[in-house]
Amino acid sequence: MAQVLEFRLPDLGEGLTEAEIVRWLVRVGDVVAVDQPVVEVETAKAMVEVPCPYGGVVTARFGEEGAELPVGAPLLTVAVGGPSDDGQGSGNVLVGYGTGAPPARRGRVRPGRTGRSVDGVAAQGASAVAAAQAPDAAPESQVKAEATGTASGRPDGPVPVISPLVRRLARQNGLDLRKLPGSGPDGLILRADVERALREATGAPAPAASASPPVAAAAPVPAPAPAPAPATATATGPGTRIPLRGVRGAVADKLSRSRREIPEATCWVDADATELLNARAAMNAAGGPKISLLALLARICTAALARFPELNSTVDTEAREIVRLDQVHLGFAAQTERGLVVPVVRDAHTRNAESLTAEFARLTEAARAGTLTPAHLTGGTFTLNNYGVFGVDGSTPIINHPEAAMLGVGRIIPKPWVHRDELAVRQVVQLSLTFDHRVCDGGTAGGFLRYVADCVERPVVLLRSL
Structure with a gap:
């Protein structure tokens, strides 16, 4: 019988006590290997990927992208294999300092799908998945992510974006990146693509045509100017409030x-x-x-x-x-x-x-x-x-x-x-x-x-x- 193990945000080292979820790398139902990165977080020091010490089926995720979690807060739950699995995992959970072997390719568990690498774990963890998705488990919904992945021309999976800040800019403005064509190499979505889509959505005029011409992909590119941090309007008067958190904080x-x-x-x-x-x-x-x-x-x-x-x-x-x-x-x-x-x-x-x-x-x-x-x-x-x-x-x-x-x-x-x-x-x-x-x-x-x-x-x- 499968066992459901809870993986919490690990000790981040360097005195760090919290992190912001930038991007989930797995979804509920995915099969993960031991030490496979499951979430990308931003700490006050850097952007890092967090490896999961357990192998099995993801049964729940906790926290939306953009949410801040303290060290020790639940990240996800994993249904591990049968009695032969001691459930101890690898222990490689210190953020930013590497894990063990390279992560195995993850697969998506879908109805009717069979395979040697998925069947055993999925069958043993079916009841655990259902239990973890009960109301008291409070996992975040996967419906919106699944729908956008199939409704657009992009394949199901991560969207190619030039930086996490571009992804965050789109998320803060409710823009679906899967429906946005990218102008970078191989369809890479650039910051300019997101800003253009936001201007079109609001009817704002385009910037003056005197902007610098695009630089060839093979040429060295200087460091871009810092992207504006997400801002929310104040309730007491004009202006905006910009949170001092993450690296800027x-x-x-x-x-x-x-x-x-x-x-x-x-x-x-x-x-x-x-x-x-x-x-x-x-x-x-x-x-x-x-x-x-x-x-x-x-x-x-x-x-x-x-x-x-x-x-x-x-x-x-x-x-x-x-x-x-x-x-x-x-x-x-x-x-x-x-x-x-x-x-x-x-x-x-x-x-x-x-x-x-x-x-x-x-x-x-x-x-x-x-x-x-x-x-x-x-x-x-x-x-x-x-x-x-x-x-x-x-x-x-x-x-x-x-x-x-x-x-x-x-x-x-x-x-x-x-x-x-x-x-x-x-x-x-x-x-x-x-x-x-x-x-x-x-x-x-x-x-x-x-x-x-x-x-x-x-x-x-x-x-x-x-």
């Missing part, structure tokens, strides 16, 4: 805590980056993988932190101690559709420019795809913020708590500069260092920033630390 909490706890100060300097750009061009002309400018700046940072370890530290406020850290785990700011995230390059001090380039590229792609795990976004000891990509020269950023410092890099542009006692046009960049004044004084911070600027102006200075 976590960022708000961290920035507020940083400003409350850290007595920060900022110093900055202009530097001639012409020689650094020439050095990078020479490296890339020599063959092999291309070296990014961000990787060279990161390599300069790790060399500077070796000279000024005070800035690679944190403050233990309870013990009233400064903790100097042995490893440099370098965070870097990355703009995504879900907002600003800071992936962390582990052991950056042990990597060369080529390794740093590859790791920056890997983490940036994962950030834009929304597949970063909490482990990718925590544990940083120093942050490199290249705000020059936004076309600005300088900034006074807020320190990424509990770190002690952040190096900011502005845009590199031609400017008049005195070079070898003559006025010349050089490639100039503004560098800024925001630091925790508890860990060091201005002399140390100034020495760090001056060393970074010297390496930017004369990359040969780095040879001393290689």
